[in-house]
Amino acid sequence: MNPEITLETNLCGVRLPNPTLLASGILGTSAALLERVARAGAGAVTAKSASLEPRAGHPNPTVISWEAGLLNAVGLANPGATAQAGILRDARSKLATLGVPLIASVFGGTSEEFAGVAQVLAEAEPDFLELNISCPNVGDEFGRPFAADPQAAAEVTRAVKAVVDVPVIVKLSPNVADIAGVARAVEEAGADAIAAINTVRGMAIDVRAARPVLANRFGGLSGPAIKPVAVRCVFECFAAVSIPIIGIGGVSNGLDAAEMMMAGATAVGIGSAVYQNGPEVFARITHELATFMTEESYRSVKEMRGAAHK
Amino acid sequence: MNSQTSHFACRIERVERENYRVATFTLDLALDAAPGQFVMLWLPGVEERPLSLMACDPVTLTVARVGPFTTALHERRTGERVWVRGPYGNGFRQTGEHPLLVAGGYGVAPLLFLTRRLQATSAHPTVLIGARTARDVIFVERFGALDVPVLVATDDGSQGTQGLAPDVAARAIESQPVSSLYACGPEPMLDGVAALARRHRLPAQLSYERKMRCAFGVCGTCARDDGWLVCRDGPVRFEEP
Numbered sequence: 001m002n003p004e005i006t007l008e009t010n011l012c013g014v015r016l017p018n019p020t021l022l023a024s025g026i027l028g029t030s031a032a033l034l035e036r037v038a039r040a041g042a043g044a045v046t047a048k049s050a051s052l053e054p055r056a057g058h059p060n061p062t063v064i065s066w067e068a069g070l071l072n073a074v075g076l077a078n079p080g081a082t083a084q085a086g087i088l089r090d091a092r093s094k095l096a097t098l099g100v101p102l103i104a105s106v107f108g109g110t111s112e113e114f115a116g117v118a119q120v121l122a123e124a125e126p127d128f129l130e131l132n133i134s135c136p137n138v139g140d141e142f143g144r145p146f147a148a149d150p151q152a153a154a155e156v157t158r159a160v161k162a163v164v165d166v167p168v169i170v171k172l173s174p175n176v177a178d179i180a181g182v183a184r185a186v187e188e189a190g191a192d193a194i195a196a197i198n199t200v201r202g203m204a205i206d207v208r209a210a211r212p213v214l215a216n217r218f219g220g221l222s223g224p225a226i227k228p229v230a231v232r233c234v235f236e237c238f239a240a241v242s243i244p245i246i247g248i249g250g251v252s253n254g255l256d257a258a259e260m261m262m263a264g265a266t267a268v269g270i271g272s273a274v275y276q277n278g279p280e281v282f283a284r285i286t287h288e289l290a291t292f293m294t295e296e297s298y299r300s301v302k303e304m305r306g307a308a309h310k
Numbered sequence: 311m312n313s314q315t316s317h318f319a320c321r322i323e324r325v326e327r328e329n330y331r332v333a334t335f336t337l338d339l340a341l342d343a344a345p346g347q348f349v350m351l352w353l354p355g356v357e358e359r360p361l362s363l364m365a366c367d368p369v370t371l372t373v374a375r376v377g378p379f380t381t382a383l384h385e386r387r388t389g390e391r392v393w394v395r396g397p398y399g400n401g402f403r404q405t406g407e408h409p410l411l412v413a414g415g416y417g418v419a420p421l422l423f424l425t426r427r428l429q430a431t432s433a434h435p436t437v438l439i440g441a442r443t444a445r446d447v448i449f450v451e452r453f454g455a456l457d458v459p460v461l462v463a464t465d466d467g468s469q470g471t472q473g474l475a476p477d478v479a480a481r482a483i484e485s486q487p488v489s490s491l492y493a494c495g496p497e498p499m500l501d502g503v504a505a506l507a508r509r510h511r512l513p514a515q516l517s518y519e520r521k522m523r524c525a526f527g528v529c530g531t532c533a534r535d536d537g538w539l540v541c542r543d544g545p546v547r548f549e550e551p
């Protein structure tokens with residue numbers, strides 16, 4: 001790699017060795033897996049979202065692949081906040097020597113529940129707490145996600161900020177008319193960073209079965225199919241807020257990562273691309289990003305941030 | 311054009327009863343696959359679960375009735391539909407002139423597929439079928455038809471040699487040439503075969519099971535304690551001597 005360029009990334013004062021990070025819900029189910037992804041080259045890793053009580057998730061089919069991405073309705077399967085704190089503690093000690101920060105992901109049915117889970121997970125001392133207010137797959141139980149409404153999103157953010165000291169990332173949904181409005185609302189409520197985007201609400205029907213493929217009927221679309229949606233959302237958020245943005249959605253190579261940064265991302269989340277490449281995808285994307293930077297004479301990732309806002 | 315989104319819609323061509331709780335289903339679908347690989351079988355409205363290939367052309371599955379999903383499959387008749395996606399995972403690799411294949415329960419299925427492939431090479435496989443009792447022993451005729459030596463071990467001695475499969479395998483290693491071990495079956499049996507392989511410094515390939523969702527290495531559901539993904543890194547795990 002060109003010694004003149006640096007991929008080091010500063011996210012809310014926390015150092016990431018490179019700007020690629022593992023998105024929540026992909027391989028983040030155990031400490032060993034989080035460590036494995038960190039060793040494979042991720043600049044930070046996000047654990048699976050956890051709720052107060054354990055959740056079994058939806059019946060299968062829960063995840064399917066099609067030409068341009070994945071469609072999933074796992075239904076937030078997780079072992080519950082207390083067990084999750086144990087996983088996070090274990091992960092933290094494994095990651096410490098690697099210098100790879102850990103992001104814990106919080107889910108709740110109410111603001112109070114978000115705050116309660118956040119407190120339990122914060123005890124494991126992750127580097128960040130991410131609030132998953134944007135899961136599209138549990139509407140039957142919880143109604144519209146908080147990310148659908150700026151006031152509700154702000155309320156959850158405030159409730160969590162009141163009880164924890166770690167930097168709080170709020171993960172937004174693309175399934176709204178005005179994502180910039182939601183971004184502004186959570187920034188005002190004290191969010192330290194924004195992650196955008198969660199999956200796009202979608203559906204697949206098997207015509208020979210004449211029924212939806214996913215047992216939950218609806219699911220969240222991810223992968224290459226949603227990249228233009230994600231880039232647009234990050235671009236709009238960047239124009240609306242001054243806190244850092246983690247750009248997520250369809251990133252599968254170094255140029256996609258650069259594109260996300262030029263839209264306004266400080267760091268880039270990667271999920272579905274693990275499907276093609278396995279955990280090795282992080283090293284590949286980082287390498288491709290460095291090559292691009294050398295070619296185009298960027299010395300730091302910071303220089304690319306928001307470059308497309310002219 | 312039977313793959314429209316994610317699954318192949320197929321029909322059951324034949325159902326063969328193996329014993330009181332295991333049946334073999336032949337589908338009107340051909341896949342290019344290796345022994346040890348598996349498919350996700352979807353019964354709309356019921357569930358979708360992983361099943362190993364007993365053959366890939368046509369796709370053949372040998373299934374034990376253990377719970378709601380497998381019961382629903384056992385209730386399907388010839389001509390009825392099922393949905394398949396895959397194949398997934400890494401299968402067995404061919405090692406050694408004299409492989410010993412140790413099968414427990416429906417673990418006979420991928421090992422029958424493997425036997426066929428090994429016979430196309432210069433290898434001379436021997437098969438050891440382990441079961442609790444005689445009525446759980448299946449596939450003796452299927453292996454016999456391939457003309458491979460078949461040993462049977464039952465916990466209670468009601469058929470073949472009395473003893474646990476790894477112990478009977480240990481005796482086989484002492485009385486005949488064995489160059490590598492393959493195993494598919496319950497995890498305690500796999501542990502036993504792994505210990506045996508270490509003791510005799512033999513390469514071993516063991517096929518594992520875990521609850522699964524995506525089956526392609528994304529959701530993390532099937533990870534073992536060490537972060538090894540049964541669906542994508544496995545289901546076959548290599549133990550070097």
Ligand SMILES: Cc1cc2nc3c(=O)[nH]c(=O)nc-3n(C[C@H](O)[C@H](O)[C@H](O)COP(=O)(O)OP(=O)(O)OC[C@H]3O[C@@H](n4cnc5c(N)ncnc54)[C@H](O)[C@@H]3O)c2cc1C
Nearest residue numbers: 359360361362372373374377378379380416519520521522
């Ligand atoms: C790679 C692989 C290959 C397999 N090959 C075969 C095969 O060739 N023949 C066969 O009969 N069975 C096979 N199985 C096991 C089969 O998937 C389970 O028996 C089946 O899912 C049970 O479903 P059920 O609803 O009938 O029973 P349940 O009541 O759900 O469970 C019965 C048993 O199956 C296990 N199980 C539950 N859910 C899953 C899941 N999603 N994935 C895997 N196991 C689960 C449980 O731990 C329990 O031990 C395989 C499993 C894996 C992972």
Ligand SMILES: Cc1cc2nc3c(=O)[nH]c(=O)nc-3n(C[C@H](O)[C@H](O)[C@H](O)COP(=O)(O)O)c2cc1C
Nearest residue numbers: 023024025049072132197198222223249250271272
């Ligand atoms: C199987 C799967 C499970 C997911 N689970 C979660 C989750 O628990 N919490 C969350 O915030 N996002 C979850 N997501 C969304 C991802 O974190 C990410 O926002 C989305 O997939 C877009 O990125 P990608 O195109 O790189 O996959 C999940 C995505 C997938 C594919």
